[in-house]
Amino acid sequence: MRRAAHQLLDNPKIFDDPVALRIIGKESASALQADAHQFETTPLSSYLRAFVAARSRFAEDELALGVRRGVRQYVILGAGLDTFAFRNPFPEGVLHVFEVDHPATQTWKRARLDEVAITLPGDLTFAPVDFEAQTLEEGLRDAGYDPGQCTFFSWLGVTEYLTTEAVMATLRFIASAPAGSGVVFDYMISPSLLNPAQRSRFDGLSRRVASVGEPWQAFFDPELLTRNLRALGFGYVEDQGPEEINARYFKNRKDMLRVGSLSHLMNAGV
Numbered sequence: 001m002r003r004a005a006h007q008l009l010d011n012p013k014i015f016d017d018p019v020a021l022r023i024i025g026k027e028s029a030s031a032l033q034a035d036a037h038q039f040e041t042t043p044l045s046s047y048l049r050a051f052v053a054a055r056s057r058f059a060e061d062e063l064a065l066g067v068r069r070g071v072r073q074y075v076i077l078g079a080g081l082d083t084f085a086f087r088n089p090f091p092e093g094v095l096h097v098f099e100v101d102h103p104a105t106q107t108w109k110r111a112r113l114d115e116v117a118i119t120l121p122g123d124l125t126f127a128p129v130d131f132e133a134q135t136l137e138e139g140l141r142d143a144g145y146d147p148g149q150c151t152f153f154s155w156l157g158v159t160e161y162l163t164t165e166a167v168m169a170t171l172r173f174i175a176s177a178p179a180g181s182g183v184v185f186d187y188m189i190s191p192s193l194l195n196p197a198q199r200s201r202f203d204g205l206s207r208r209v210a211s212v213g214e215p216w217q218a219f220f221d222p223e224l225l226t227r228n229l230r231a232l233g234f235g236y237v238e239d240q241g242p243e244e245i246n247a248r249y250f251k252n253r254k255d256m257l258r259v260g261s262l263s264h265l266m267n268a269g270v
């Protein structure tokens with residue numbers, strides 16, 4: 001919904017996703033078109049919308065660089081209503097997409113695609129995996145993933161909902177991919193590193209997600225996470241905090257759209 005709202009509310013857009021409005025379903029799309037501000041309920045809403053757009057943009061920018069160095073598989077972890085597979089810009093046969101998601105979410109998404117008549121492209125494979133109950137390796141192997149191919153992974157809006165052990169196990173698997181592979185993911189910063197104003201925003205958001213039964217569980221210190229990623233075998237590790245993200249994507253805007261201070265993206269290459 002936030003990616004769809006970004007298409008309607010923000011000019012210039014930093015993430016162009018013509019499928020976003022379609023995939024949310026006719027009813028939600030009409031509601032959003034009638035009043036695109038309806039989800040902008042708190043001052044934090046525009047930060048969230050900006051971050052949701054920025055993380056997808058960053059992942060797809062890095063994916064494009066990866067394809068130039070030989071990436072031939074794109075694994076979208078916790079894909080949700082990600083639409084990349086339905087607007088894949090690369091010529092047929094260049095990039096195979098694997099959408100990995102919790103089986104329940106994936107069943108729901110597939111019903112939605114059917115409902116809104118979005119055709120499944122030939123270079124997309126669904127891989128149902130519950131990160132807490134099954135390894136990514138098993139799930140991908142069953143889906144026909146080739147471990148010998150250079151692969152790019154994105155993992156957006158997911159790590160905070162998992163245990164630290166599950167997050168690190170998945171990153172360990174990604175680190176074993178061939179040289180030239182990489183991952184972009186966002187993560188929640190450890191609350192102990194926040195100042196009182198940031199802590200109060202964190203507590204508000206944390207209560208909200210816990211109240212709908214999906215509590216945040218994994219938090220990271222950017223410096224420690226960087227060291228741990230290097231220890232796993234990633235040769236290139238770049239943390240993008242709010243200043244970097246805003247400088248990269250939200251410079252000189254008249255509308256002042258930008259991400260908030262809790263936003264962190266990690267970019268790690270094998």
Ligand SMILES: C[S@@+](CC[C@H](N)C(=O)[O-])C[C@H]1O[C@@H](n2cnc3c(N)ncnc32)[C@H](O)[C@@H]1O
Nearest residue numbers: 078079080101102105129130131132156157158
């Ligand atoms: C907030 S959504 C993010 C969706 C998408 N990546 C995006 O950026 O819009 C969180 C996603 O994580 C997935 N997820 C949460 N817990 C999971 C688990 N244990 N195993 C697999 N997927 C999980 C959900 O199914 C959902 O698709």
